[in-house]
Amino acid sequence: SAVISQKPSRDICQRGTSLTIQCQVDSQVTMMFWYRQQPGQSLTLIATANQGSEATYESGFVIDKFPISRPNLTFSTLTVSNMSPEDSSIYLCSAEGGRDDEQYFGPGTRLTVT
Amino acid sequence: RKEVEQDPGPFNVPEGATVAFNCTYSNSASQSFFWYRQDCRKEPKLLMSVYSSGNEDGRFTAQLNRASQYISLLIRDSKLSDSATYLCVVWGSGGYNKLIFGAGTRLAVHP
Numbered sequence: 001s002a003v004i005s006q007k008p009s010r011d012i013c014q015r016g017t018s019l020t021i022q023c024q025v026d027s028q029v030t031m032m033f034w035y036r037q038q039p040g041q042s043l044t045l046i047a048t049a050n051q052g053s054e055a056t057y058e059s060g061f062v063i064d065k066f067p068i069s070r071p072n073l074t075f076s077t078l079t080v081s082n083m084s085p086e087d088s089s090i091y092l093c094s095a096e097g098g099r100d101d102e103q104y105f106g107p108g109t110r111l112t113v114t
Numbered sequence: 115r116k117e118v119e120q121d122p123g124p125f126n127v128p129e130g131a132t133v134a135f136n137c138t139y140s141n142s143a144s145q146s147f148f149w150y151r152q153d154c155r156k157e158p159k160l161l162m163s164v165y166s167s168g169n170e171d172g173r174f175t176a177q178l179n180r181a182s183q184y185i186s187l188l189i190r191d192s193k194l195s196d197s198a199t200y201l202c203v204v205w206g207s208g209g210y211n212k213l214i215f216g217a218g219t220r221l222a223v224h225p
Contacts, residue, residue: 001160033212033213041217042201042217042218043158043201043213043215043217045213047213048212072212085201092157092158097160102160102163103160103213104150104159104160105157105158105159106157106158106159107156107157108179110155
């Protein structure tokens, strides 16, 4: 299984600012994903981070709000832009495992917007 | 209707008990199925994949019934360390290639 690290692990930010979250995988992977988990809820896919092309966003998520970079096969960033308190959540990066449909998760970034 | 539905829980069981979780999914074209475990304030971790023939890993047994679109997880001889939220997860198909997570079932094992 892939070993995934994220930073920062947590942050407290003021509304209107932006935060970039980094995700590093210990091996080259084709597929990387970004999820959000709001308090007491399950995971919601934000987007698939594609290497060499624009990310594929799920319904309800847009590039202007959540720009994503994927410069190579081991690294991706997610930016939460112009934050509001509603963006307070845990943001998780994941990558494919040995099978395309198995995914492994980073430890998450706990974001609080005040 | 939610795409993946689970028993709401919580399940409070004594050590040594056997507990079963159920899950149903709505997309009949779904191809792969998983159980993930999530501890409080931690990321989800893959517990096991679920195959049509059923599969077992120690005290954990997973079953899939494609006709009924139903998945189950059985935990035998529960340990205190089994306390967690168990997420039923489905990989879609037919232009729907992503993991869909159930809301999770919380298990609390007490002494």
